[in-house]
Amino acid sequence: MKHGIELDGVTRMVNGEPHLADIHLKLEPGSFNVLLGRTGAGKTSLLRLMAGLDRPTSGAIRVDGVEVTGVDVRRRNVAMVYQQFVNYPSLTVYENIASPLRLSGRLGPKELDRRVRETAAALRLEPFLDRLPAELSGGQQQRTAMARALVKDASLLLLDEPLANLDYKLREELRAEIRQLFRDRPAVVVYATTEPTEALLLGGRTAVLDEGRLLQVGPTLDVYHAPATERVGQVFSDPQMNLLDVEVTEEGTEARLSPEVSFPPAEHLRGLEPGRYRLGLRAHHLRLEPRSPEDVRIPVRVEVEEVSGSETLVHATHDGIALTAQVEGVRSHPYGAELELFMSPSRCFVFSPEGRLVAAPPFTPEESLHGQD
Amino acid sequence: MSLSRLTAPLYLLASFVPIYWLVGMSMKTNEEILGGFTLWPQSPTLANYVTIFTDPDWSNGYLNSLTYVALNTVLSVLLALPAAYAFSRYRFLGDSHLFFWLLSNRMAPPAVFLLPFFQLYSSIGLFDTPWAVALAHMLFTVPLAVWILEGFMSGVPREIDETAYIDGYGFLRFFVRIFLPLIRSGVGVTAFFCFMFSWVELLLARTLTSVEAKPIVATMTRTVSAAGMDWGVLAAAGVLTLVPGAIVIWFVRDYIAKGFALGRV
Numbered sequence: 001m002k003h004g005i006e007l008d009g010v011t012r013m014v015n016g017e018p019h020l021a022d023i024h025l026k027l028e029p030g031s032f033n034v035l036l037g038r039t040g041a042g043k044t045s046l047l048r049l050m051a052g053l054d055r056p057t058s059g060a061i062r063v064d065g066v067e068v069t070g071v072d073v074r075r076r077n078v079a080m081v082y083q084q085f086v087n088y089p090s091l092t093v094y095e096n097i098a099s100p101l102r103l104s105g106r107l108g109p110k111e112l113d114r115r116v117r118e119t120a121a122a123l124r125l126e127p128f129l130d131r132l133p134a135e136l137s138g139g140q141q142q143r144t145a146m147a148r149a150l151v152k153d154a155s156l157l158l159l160d161e162p163l164a165n166l167d168y169k170l171r172e173e174l175r176a177e178i179r180q181l182f183r184d185r186p187a188v189v190v191y192a193t194t195e196p197t198e199a200l201l202l203g204g205r206t207a208v209l210d211e212g213r214l215l216q217v218g219p220t221l222d223v224y225h226a227p228a229t230e231r232v233g234q235v236f237s238d239p240q241m242n243l244l245d246v247e248v249t250e251e252g253t254e255a256r257l258s259p260e261v262s263f264p265p266a267e268h269l270r271g272l273e274p275g276r277y278r279l280g281l282r283a284h285h286l287r288l289e290p291r292s293p294e295d296v297r298i299p300v301r302v303e304v305e306e307v308s309g310s311e312t313l314v315h316a317t318h319d320g321i322a323l324t325a326q327v328e329g330v331r332s333h334p335y336g337a338e339l340e341l342f343m344s345p346s347r348c349f350v351f352s353p354e355g356r357l358v359a360a361p362p363f364t365p366e367e368s369l370h371g372q373d
Numbered sequence: 374m375s376l377s378r379l380t381a382p383l384y385l386l387a388s389f390v391p392i393y394w395l396v397g398m399s400m401k402t403n404e405e406i407l408g409g410f411t412l413w414p415q416s417p418t419l420a421n422y423v424t425i426f427t428d429p430d431w432s433n434g435y436l437n438s439l440t441y442v443a444l445n446t447v448l449s450v451l452l453a454l455p456a457a458y459a460f461s462r463y464r465f466l467g468d469s470h471l472f473f474w475l476l477s478n479r480m481a482p483p484a485v486f487l488l489p490f491f492q493l494y495s496s497i498g499l500f501d502t503p504w505a506v507a508l509a510h511m512l513f514t515v516p517l518a519v520w521i522l523e524g525f526m527s528g529v530p531r532e533i534d535e536t537a538y539i540d541g542y543g544f545l546r547f548f549v550r551i552f553l554p555l556i557r558s559g560v561g562v563t564a565f566f567c568f569m570f571s572w573v574e575l576l577l578a579r580t581l582t583s584v585e586a587k588p589i590v591a592t593m594t595r596t597v598s599a600a601g602m603d604w605g606v607l608a609a610a611g612v613l614t615l616v617p618g619a620i621v622i623w624f625v626r627d628y629i630a631k632g633f634a635l636g637r638v
Contacts, residue, residue: 053535073538080539086532090554103541148540 003064004028005050005156005188010059012045019045020212023059027188029155032204034220035192038235042212043192047158050190052076063156076156079149083161085141087133093120093144094129100152119151122181139170150181157182159191163198175201196238200224208232225363230355233280239313239324242286243351244279248272255345258319263296267346268359277358280349283313286325287342295342298323302337316341392615398608406604421609431610434592437503439617441578441588442571444507445514449567450560452511453518458548460519461526462534472523475516483576486512494581505581506588510574514567521566521632525559526552561625562632568621572614589614 004027012020020042027033037043048054049061052073061069068076079100087096098116101107107115120126123143133141142162149157162178163171179202182189193199199206199220206220208227215235216228227233233241246255248265252274256262265272290297300316300323307313312331316323316339325341333339350359398406399421400414425431459465460472490509494500499508529552537547553560579591593610622629 051539053539073535074541074543078539080536082532082536084530084532086530086536088533088537088551090551099542100540145536148536152540 002029004031006062006065007050008060008062010049010056010061012049012054013057018212020049020056023214025207025214025217027190029188030184030186032182032189032202033191034199034202034204034206035190035209036194036196036199036206036235037192037209038194040211041209041235043194043209044160045212046209047080047160047190047192050156051078051080051158077152077154078156078158079152079154080158081142081145081149081160081162083164085133085138085145085165087141087144087148089133092130092132093125093136096133096144097125097147097151100148104152115151119147122150123147123177139166139174142166142174146178146181153187155187157185157187157189159189161192161194164194178202196224196236199236206236208235210235221363226357226360227280227349228357230278230280230351230357233349233351237282239283239326242279242281242283242323244281244321244323246277246279248274248277250274257296257298258321260319261296261298263294263345265345266294268361269345269348269350272350272359276353278351278353278355280351281343281347283324283326285343285347286323286327288314288325288327288331288339290342292344294346295344298341298343300339300341302333302335302339304335305331305333307331314339314341395608395611395615399605399612401605401608403603403605421605422613424606425609425613431589431592431606434587434589435613437582437586438572438578438588438590441503441506441510441586442568444503445510445571446564446567448507449511449514449518450522450564452515453522453563454560456515457519457522457526458552460523462531472519475519478516479513483513483574487576487580490577491580500581501583501585503586506578506586507571509577509581510571513574514570517566517570518563521563522556522559524634525556525562525631529555558625558628558631562628565621565625565629566632569618572618 006027007023007025010020010023011018023046035043035046045054049056052068052071055070059069060067063076087093088099091099094116097119098112101112101115117126117129120129123146125140125143125147128136128140128144133144136144142165146159146162149159159178159182163174166174175198178191182191189204191202191204193202203220205218206223207217208215208223210231215232216223223232224236227236230243234243244257246257248255252272253264254262255265255269255272255277257279287295298318300318302314302316303322304315305312306315307330310329312327312329314325314327314331314333316325318341323341347361349357349361352358397413400417400419401411402416402418402420405411405415425435460468486509490505491500494505494509499505533551533555534547537551542551573590575590575594578588579594582588582591589610593607593614625632
């Protein structure tokens with residue numbers, strides 16, 4: 001593939017309801033693309049269109065400039081990995097991996113064997129080649145499915161939430177391997193996921209899909225650090241992004257969150273026109289202790305706390321505004337406890353009341369290495 | 374012992390009595406059967422079975438029956454496989470109506486179709502052949518087979534089909550190599566149900582044949598002769614009629630419940 005795959009105004013209607021609306025997307029060969037969206041956003045529908053399993057209601061799909069919209073899936077050079085572990089239950093792991101090669105009929109038995117074993121080795125499946133898929137663990141089954149997708153050197157590799165059905169530990173392990181395996185391939189790789197963390201760890205480019213519409217496309221970190229709209233910010237934040245209505249006063253010297261809390265608009269917030277705005281603040285930027293003198297103190301009342309791993313999510317309210325803070329360590333504040341949360345205005349996204357990005361905090365490549373800051 | 378613990382043994386006893394009595398009768402002489410009440414054969418004999426295996430009237434009956442039953446089973450399964458696949462995988466105009474109509478076929482009494490079949494087969498020369506009975510029975514077994522197979526097929530995730538197509542499998546190759554092994558038990562159960570229907574069906578089998586293709590069930594009902602009933606031979610024929618069914622049941626014993634639920638468990 002030389003010019004990649006291009007979706008031109010692709011729409012898919014199912015029973016009169018649009019599942020995908022007017023998608024324009026161009027994916028370069030050799031690129032790793034994350035398709036980020038919540039459940040029901042249309043990720044699977046889009047992957048199925050790209051694979052050729054479904055036909056768009058209108059619009060065109062071009063591969064290397066040639067229209068393939070109605071071309072049968074068997075005549076396309078694609079590979080797909082599903083969220084469910086899909087293998088051929090009656091064939092051994094070896095035969096599962098060999099299957100696409102045998103069907104293409106282009107390889108001699110020796111070369112075929114070499115390719116199968118090489119791919120199996122890359123996915124650490126060598127000890128299981130003679131087993132049936134049902135005799136493997138979930139992680140191994142998914143590895144087999146990935147091996148089958150990798151072995152045929154398809155020019156379009158589609159992965160539909162491949163790690164969603166695995167437990168936490170296996171997911172981390174396989175995710176790290178996926179970065180190695182799917183990078184540096186001449187193919188277009190599309191990886192659909194609901195998890196912002198996964199997108200950040202995988203890197204590449206990210207396309208944000210929501211309710212069948214493509215909201216933003218770009219390098220993953222750019223999208224993360226400068227979500228074009230409030231909605232993109234929400235989709236690309238886990239836990240959810242805090243959205244705070246503020247008013248910048250006539251003189252532009254003060255941003256007011258509530259009668260109690262106001263602060264001078266510093267740094268990238270300077271120079272905002274007076275008026276109403278919505279601040280977007282990711283949960284890990286709300287803290288229990290101040291980090292700098294500019295940090296704004298917000299008194300809150302605790303509603304619920306959720307401990308997840310070594311972190312705690314504190315759900316609280318301030319003057320009727322719901323806030324979520326992600327803080328380190330296991331905390332336990334009783335319901336109704338009075339706390340103080342600190343936010344640094346320099347970390348806030350500024351959205352217009354219509355939800356468009358007005359200003360974003362500047363980011364440097366170093367801090368984005370960890371994705372989380 | 375409480376009543377509930379007695380229920381199962383009592384039920385088993387009750388259901389085994391007729392079978393025991395049949396087997397017992399088949400090993401008695403007519404004199405003993407008519408002579409009085411004996412719990413087991415006083416002088417066990419296999420003469421009745423010898424009669425059946427040596428008298429061509431009887432043995433042909435079995436052969437004829439097995440012929441049309443085998444024809445029916447094979448044809449029904451072969452026809453139902455693609456139909457069931459279509460119902461389970463594709464949406465097409467009126468598919469649900471057609472599917473229900475297939476089931477409603479099962480509700481029609483066979484007697485309704487006696488006259489048309491008889492007239493049709495007579496006029497095209499199919500009368501008194503195993504094909505006549507096999508084809509007539511298919512009217513009932515094909516819908517049943519489609520329903521059972523559809524249930525089993527719908528249990529196979531569609532993604533397996535799609536992965537196979539993505540990998541480059543043609544339909545036939547996919548169906549035989551990947552799909553059939555996944556619904557093996559379903560095919561077995563379907564064959565069993567077709568077999569059992571055809572094997573025990575009496576009305577069509579008897580009416581659509583006369584001499585050449587006379588089935589065993591017909592032979593059994595025609596044993597009244599001038600010399601009276603030949604009870605012992607009749608009982609032996611009954612035992613032999615049970616055997617094929619028992620053998621088939623043995624093979625599909627693990628899946629039969631699913632079959633009765635038309636594959637939807």
